[in-house]
Amino acid sequence: MGLHHIPKFRKSERVTMAQTSRKDSILRKVAALTVWATYRKVEVFRADTTTSDPGPLMSTSNHFGGFLDPLLMMYAMPRRPRFIARDVIWKIPLVKSFMNWLGAIPVHKAEDRDKGSNDKMFASCYDALEEGGHLLIFPEGITRDQPSIGKVKTGTARIVMGARNSGAEGISIVPAGIHYEDKASLRSRASIMIGAPIKLDESIAQFVKPGQDPGPDNREAVRALTDEIDLRLRNVAPDFDDWKEATSLTRAAEITLSQIGGPDHVVSIAQRDILAGMLADSSEEARTAIHTSLMDYEHELQALALTDEDFSKSTDRSLLWELTKRLVIGLLLLPYAILGLIIHIIPFLIVKGVGLLRLAPSAMASLKPIAAILAFGLTWGVIAWRVLSTFGWISAAAALLVVPLYGVAAVVLWERVQFGARTFRARRRRGVTGSVEDRLLHGRRQVVSEVLSAL
Numbered sequence: 001m002g003l004h005h006i007p008k009f010r011k012s013e014r015v016t017m018a019q020t021s022r023k024d025s026i027l028r029k030v031a032a033l034t035v036w037a038t039y040r041k042v043e044v045f046r047a048d049t050t051t052s053d054p055g056p057l058m059s060t061s062n063h064f065g066g067f068l069d070p071l072l073m074m075y076a077m078p079r080r081p082r083f084i085a086r087d088v089i090w091k092i093p094l095v096k097s098f099m100n101w102l103g104a105i106p107v108h109k110a111e112d113r114d115k116g117s118n119d120k121m122f123a124s125c126y127d128a129l130e131e132g133g134h135l136l137i138f139p140e141g142i143t144r145d146q147p148s149i150g151k152v153k154t155g156t157a158r159i160v161m162g163a164r165n166s167g168a169e170g171i172s173i174v175p176a177g178i179h180y181e182d183k184a185s186l187r188s189r190a191s192i193m194i195g196a197p198i199k200l201d202e203s204i205a206q207f208v209k210p211g212q213d214p215g216p217d218n219r220e221a222v223r224a225l226t227d228e229i230d231l232r233l234r235n236v237a238p239d240f241d242d243w244k245e246a247t248s249l250t251r252a253a254e255i256t257l258s259q260i261g262g263p264d265h266v267v268s269i270a271q272r273d274i275l276a277g278m279l280a281d282s283s284e285e286a287r288t289a290i291h292t293s294l295m296d297y298e299h300e301l302q303a304l305a306l307t308d309e310d311f312s313k314s315t316d317r318s319l320l321w322e323l324t325k326r327l328v329i330g331l332l333l334l335p336y337a338i339l340g341l342i343i344h345i346i347p348f349l350i351v352k353g354v355g356l357l358r359l360a361p362s363a364m365a366s367l368k369p370i371a372a373i374l375a376f377g378l379t380w381g382v383i384a385w386r387v388l389s390t391f392g393w394i395s396a397a398a399a400l401l402v403v404p405l406y407g408v409a410a411v412v413l414w415e416r417v418q419f420g421a422r423t424f425r426a427r428r429r430r431g432v433t434g435s436v437e438d439r440l441l442h443g444r445r446q447v448v449s450e451v452l453s454a455l
Contacts, residue, residue: 024080027102031074038068038369040415041189043268044076047196055170056129057081058160060229062149062237063138065183066366068190072178073136076192081136082128084121084155107155109141122162122216129163129171139229143362147246149230149239157225160200162216172197173229177237179269184364186351186372187411191270195236198228238273240280248291249276251298255308255444256451279454286454293450297443311440330416337413340406343383347375380404 035042059081063069070083083099087106090096099106105128107121128135137159140150160171174197181189207224208214216222240246253275257267279290301311330337341348354371355364383403388396 028074028080031071034071034369034373035075038071038186038372039190040187042072042075043189043191043270044194045191045268045270046194054132055172056132056163056168057134058129058156058171058173059134059136059176060139060156060173060233061136061176062178062233063140063143064145064147064178064238064362064365065180066143066362067370068180068183068365069138069143069178070136071369072190072192073176076176076194077134077136079134081134084125084135084137105135122159125159126163126166126168129160129168130166135159139226139233143366145360145362147238147240147243149234149237152226152230152233154222154226156229157222158216161214161218161222161225164200164204165215169201171200173200174198175229175232175236177233177235177270177273179238179273180365181269184355184361184368186355186368187415189269191268191273193236193270193274195232198225198232236274239277245280245287246276248294249279249287251308252276252290252294252447252451253279255294255297256448258308258312259444259448275451279451282454286450290447290450290454293443293446297440297447300440300443308444311444327416327420330413330420333409333413336406336409338410340408340410343403344376344379344407344410347372347379350375376404376407 057079059073059077061069061073065072070081074080083102083104084107085099085104087108090099090106105121105124108118125135137156139152139156141153141155142150144150156173160173164171175195177193177195179191179193204214207228208218208221212218212221214221238246240249250272254267254272257271257275258265261267279287297308301308351368351372354368357364357367359367380400380403384396384400387399
């Protein structure tokens, strides 16, 4: 087995099918704007057999990022999905109104203390799928801080089999894996891998034995379909035994893909995780060899205060051109960025303060973007209100358009300053010659060699 055995996914632009309502269009645009503001880069990859049919669609996804997960799925999928979420969320008055406006469907979990029934939930899902709608469910049922897929519940299989029995035709079940560079950090990267669908009408015989009921009360068939959903979700989502394994194998995978792709190649988060997942299935001896070579290489890097990216690119001439280009753009943005920093310093400090709270990464992944949306949104609203009271509606509308752009200029300039600082440090420390540089080159090649040997 080698790198050519990595599943074939094509990088895709956002696919947008005709929206059923003005609300759908508005919500997708809001999701795209929020994703753009939250992440430095988001990539979407699709399997060659990914469906784009307009028929009923049930999307399933891992649930590592809390509030961010449905946001990214709304951004990446061809149609806006209706979310299936725990009914405890509806107990918060303002959130209840918002969830109802979104068309979300509440589901009751048996472990919740209060009594409840899911009859209404199933009926709503059946109706939505019969009408050719798009539903999104997180089949693990909880947000996870572990780097692995939890037990996939049977609810997804019961919904689609029940909807099919009720008359829904052409249901597709699509797995989607969400990969985070750092889910608790703003302006990081993310990737979404959308896998091959299960076309229920075509494959129902695979799960239902001849003569058996093809409905949701057939426990054996429901379990078989759930196992297939579980398998396909693990094929596109991160799934490691523990954080030590996840960190070690993803770093080794990223170094390998960077080495093979060349100094200008940007490794996607999803491709890195897929290769790391393949390494996780290798022998314990192979994984130990990868970890040992990685530790040796990173020890040499740390001695020079370098990262692998710094070392691999610092001798490439194109880096100097990239640095020059970024600095020129930064200088052009400087006056706007300074104004943007002055305007946004308070909401920035609020978000920074939220980031200092000692919370689980999954909780931080939800809290941080919500805090950013509220803090920056309130700032823009106050400025627009003050402009409105002084200069009128036209000026207020202009302020709502221009003020966020000043904030964007500040973010862009800051990222360029960080890039320049990293490049300067790398080049200054590349004054090493002979044995030290040779050891770095040897260490990097050794990591790649162990990875390729493990495949």
